[in-house]
Amino acid sequence: MQLTFRVDGRQLTFYLSGELDEHAASSVRRLADDTIDEHSYADFVLFDLSNVGFMDSTGIGFLIGRYKKCKRYSIPAYIKNPNPSADKILSISGVYTLIPKI
Amino acid sequence: MQNYMKLELAALSENESFARSAVAAFALPLSPSFSDLSDIKTAVSEAVTNCIVHAYKGGEGRIVIECRIEKAPRGGILHIVITDYGCGIEDVEEAMTPFFTTLENDERSGMGFTVMQTFSTFFKVESELGKGTRVIMQKAVGM
Ligand SMILES: Nc1ncnc2c1ncn2[C@@H]1O[C@H](COP(=O)(O)OP(=O)(O)OP(=O)(O)O)[C@@H](O)[C@H]1O
Numbered sequence: 001m002q003l004t005f006r007v008d009g010r011q012l013t014f015y016l017s018g019e020l021d022e023h024a025a026s027s028v029r030r031l032a033d034d035t036i037d038e039h040s041y042a043d044f045v046l047f048d049l050s051n052v053g054f055m056d057s058t059g060i061g062f063l064i065g066r067y068k069k070c071k072r073y074s075i076p077a078y079i080k081n082p083n084p085s086a087d088k089i090l091s092i093s094g095v096y097t098l099i100p101k102i
Numbered sequence: 103m104q105n106y107m108k109l110e111l112a113a114l115s116e117n118e119s120f121a122r123s124a125v126a127a128f129a130l131p132l133s134p135s136f137s138d139l140s141d142i143k144t145a146v147s148e149a150v151t152n153c154i155v156h157a158y159k160g161g162e163g164r165i166v167i168e169c170r171i172e173k174a175p176r177g178g179i180l181h182i183v184i185t186d187y188g189c190g191i192e193d194v195e196e197a198m199t200p201f202f203t204t205l206e207n208d209e210r211s212g213m214g215f216t217v218m219q220t221f222s223t224f225f226k227v228e229s230e231l232g233k234g235t236r237v238i239m240q241k242a243v244g245m
């Protein structure tokens with residue numbers, strides 16, 4: 001699992017790639033949170049999942065955790081480009097009601 | 103002869119990826135669709151992760167994965183049994199409720215069992231406190 005980010009003006013985009021499971025999530029949680037802290041002025045945060053090949057419920061926990069972090073700064077978060085299998089698990093678990101897909 | 107396999111793994115999170123890939127690879131002779139494969143991988147990943155984080159709470163332990171193929175005229179049924187010898191579950195019905203988790207502070211969403219249930223054709227959990235837990239799943243593939 002790799003996590004990179006890009007800042008365009010007041011938009012913070014996270015690019016996740018690889019397999020988002022328990023093993024992977026623990027290694028990128030900190031980086032994601034520090035990045036949100038450093039960009040707490042952002043107008044919104046995007047999670048680009050186009051390169052996530054696999055995701056299980058740990059991934060859901062990871063995304064909801066970052067959503068809560070953003071919420072503390074009142075920054076809305078969105079999900080972009082999930083593949084069909086990520087889309088399935090995100091829909092089932094109701095993540096889109098908190099972090100809409102755009 | 104019916105095809106089967108048995109895999110025993112240390113309860114380490116670095117084995118999660120191997121475990122789900124191994125089961126998916128075992129199912130390949132049934133000509134699964136891409137979506138079947140991804141359902142199988144996700145369900146196995148959920149069960150194996152639960153053994154690591156709940157049954158053994160990050161400590162030492164072993165996980166046994168048994169698979170069997172039941173052939174049908176077209177495709178077949180993949181039987182998966184995942185066993186741990188950890189702490190067991192006090193109330194299985196409660197544990198299977200969507201959003202129920204005993205590890206709220208660890209960013210658990212409590213959706214693992216719901217995902218396993220949704221992604222498999224048949225699903226059952228057997229557990230005994232102090233003895234361990236067994237997750238039994240079947241997935242109809244290529245039928
Ligand atoms: N193998 C197991 N051994 C002991 N307890 C378990 C086991 N599997 C699940 N549980 C219990 O059942 C609860 C629900 O499991 P489930 O997988 O649905 O959610 P979770 O693991 O808590 O969160 P998530 O899977 O969304 O990360 C767990 O919180 C845990 O208390």
Ligand SMILES: [Mg+2]
Nearest residue numbers: 148152214215
């Ligand atoms: Mg779980």
